[in-house]
Amino acid sequence: MKNTTEPRTIKIFDTTLRDGEQSPGASMNIEEKLRLAKQLQKLNVDVIEAGFPIASDGDFEAVKKIAQTIKGPEIAGLCRSGFKDIDRAWDALKYAEERGRIHTFIATSDIHMKYKLQMAPSDVLDAAVKGVKRARSYTNNVEFSCEDAVRTDLKFLAEVVGAVIDAGATVVNIPDTVGYTIPFEYFNIIKYLKDNVRNIEDAIISVHCHNDLGLSVANSIAAVQAGAGQVECTINGIGERAGNCSLEEFVMAIRTRGDILPFRTNVLTEQLTPASRLLTTVTGIVVQQNKAIVGANAFAHEAGIHQHGMLMEKSTYEIMTPESVGLKASALVLGKHSGRHAFKKRLEELGYELDDDNLNKAFTRFKSLADLKKEVFDEDLDAIVADEIMRVNEKYKLSHITVTCGSFAVATATVQMEIDGEQLRTAELGDGPVDATLKAIKKLSKTDAKLIQYNVGSITGGTDALGEVTVRIEGGERTVIGRGSSTDIIEASAKAYIDALNRLHFATVRDIETL
Numbered sequence: 001m002k003n004t005t006e007p008r009t010i011k012i013f014d015t016t017l018r019d020g021e022q023s024p025g026a027s028m029n030i031e032e033k034l035r036l037a038k039q040l041q042k043l044n045v046d047v048i049e050a051g052f053p054i055a056s057d058g059d060f061e062a063v064k065k066i067a068q069t070i071k072g073p074e075i076a077g078l079c080r081s082g083f084k085d086i087d088r089a090w091d092a093l094k095y096a097e098e099r100g101r102i103h104t105f106i107a108t109s110d111i112h113m114k115y116k117l118q119m120a121p122s123d124v125l126d127a128a129v130k131g132v133k134r135a136r137s138y139t140n141n142v143e144f145s146c147e148d149a150v151r152t153d154l155k156f157l158a159e160v161v162g163a164v165i166d167a168g169a170t171v172v173n174i175p176d177t178v179g180y181t182i183p184f185e186y187f188n189i190i191k192y193l194k195d196n197v198r199n200i201e202d203a204i205i206s207v208h209c210h211n212d213l214g215l216s217v218a219n220s221i222a223a224v225q226a227g228a229g230q231v232e233c234t235i236n237g238i239g240e241r242a243g244n245c246s247l248e249e250f251v252m253a254i255r256t257r258g259d260i261l262p263f264r265t266n267v268l269t270e271q272l273t274p275a276s277r278l279l280t281t282v283t284g285i286v287v288q289q290n291k292a293i294v295g296a297n298a299f300a301h302e303a304g305i306h307q308h309g310m311l312m313e314k315s316t317y318e319i320m321t322p323e324s325v326g327l328k329a330s331a332l333v334l335g336k337h338s339g340r341h342a343f344k345k346r347l348e349e350l351g352y353e354l355d356d357d358n359l360n361k362a363f364t365r366f367k368s369l370a371d372l373k374k375e376v377f378d379e380d381l382d383a384i385v386a387d388e389i390m391r392v393n394e395k396y397k398l399s400h401i402t403v404t405c406g407s408f409a410v411a412t413a414t415v416q417m418e419i420d421g422e423q424l425r426t427a428e429l430g431d432g433p434v435d436a437t438l439k440a441i442k443k444l445s446k447t448d449a450k451l452i453q454y455n456v457g458s459i460t461g462g463t464d465a466l467g468e469v470t471v472r473i474e475g476g477e478r479t480v481i482g483r484g485s486s487t488d489i490i491e492a493s494a495k496a497y498i499d500a501l502n503r504l505h506f507a508t509v510r511d512i513e514t515l
Contacts, residue, residue, distance in 0.1 A: 010229060011231070014247060017051055029058070036279060039275050051063045076100075080131075089104075103143040105173075108148065148178065179216065208244070216245040286470065343362075343366055396505075451473050469496040473501070
């Protein structure tokens, strides 16, 4: 029977730029964060958690820039319950005025209080209340999180929640910090708070679920059914360890199952695919093909019986339309005869807004690629923007490569690079052309970074397809991802490795500057 209850609006709190960035190798610079924040604004999320202002000068500046630039969504900054953290957060958030949200937290579970905080429950309660009051001295928009809430004693959890609401918190977050709970249990935790915290109606209950058991979306839905009013999530479900609740999965589950879930969100779902693609382009973290909603196979049908059903009636095997999540069949075939206007229009449809200089750079690369390929696909355009526009500042630049190899010859790579403005060249032998090329780059850059992952794939089909290489390298305590694309897989490998070296270098510089 169809639900006739008036849908309740669930706020979407996007933490891609904060918790999502904590995914290994997903660190972003200020420009990349701002670009994603603009897409989140198009997506019409309710809150953007822009970062952790006290973590570094880079994070502070990113939160400040987003607070100054983004209109519409509230802008949140995470901080611990200490006054120094809270003061620093507001220094960045104040530019958003009443839309600035201080999000403060402290752990409440026995295991965290004993081993991490080494604090008694009474001291934790006191710190939580003082932190919220400090935040309220700056703004009425205050969220408080009980870190590791699902492993917290329920009576103590209720006591903390009631106390921080009395202190002025307008949102209380009950996070599954380690992805431990299951839907039935989480429903009961939220219901317990609804039934046992006297002032619970004075604040919105928020939930923040991690995906360690693969249950983050299911748990978030269960919490909403129990009375939660805000869900914290990330694009593509990225985040620490196994990630966070996937924004696109939660939103489309609510939209698709309105017959039994009397809820709605303000998200413009047609912007989901552009958001997913942009995040992949920025971070280099590729979405698996069978990922729900935004994966390459999400609307692909291979089995004959499925194809027959689709031809007769799409709803036989599709519970949502591709158009509803932003997948549109291109009316434009881009090739070597395409002009700048058609190129710009397609980029805008994919969610890219480039200034004239960047558009010229991308268009020049597009024309070069179009000379090599019969057709240029959307995925190729993503790769062009990633290669030409979204690279970090370059300490290392590739000038050219020459490789010789064969069945009866040792692979040799001669690589010329520009390093800090100086042209350097060397040659190396290797077990194959890629190995030789990367060895030469490593020798020229004098890096001790360790290559820990190398992936190569075809962006589109055909022998003229762009090859895309993703590498993960480790230097010190940092892990970064680099991407490169070319119709020449050796060149793509070199670009990816150099991109990663540049990211590692500038991330290390930022770390040193914040010491």
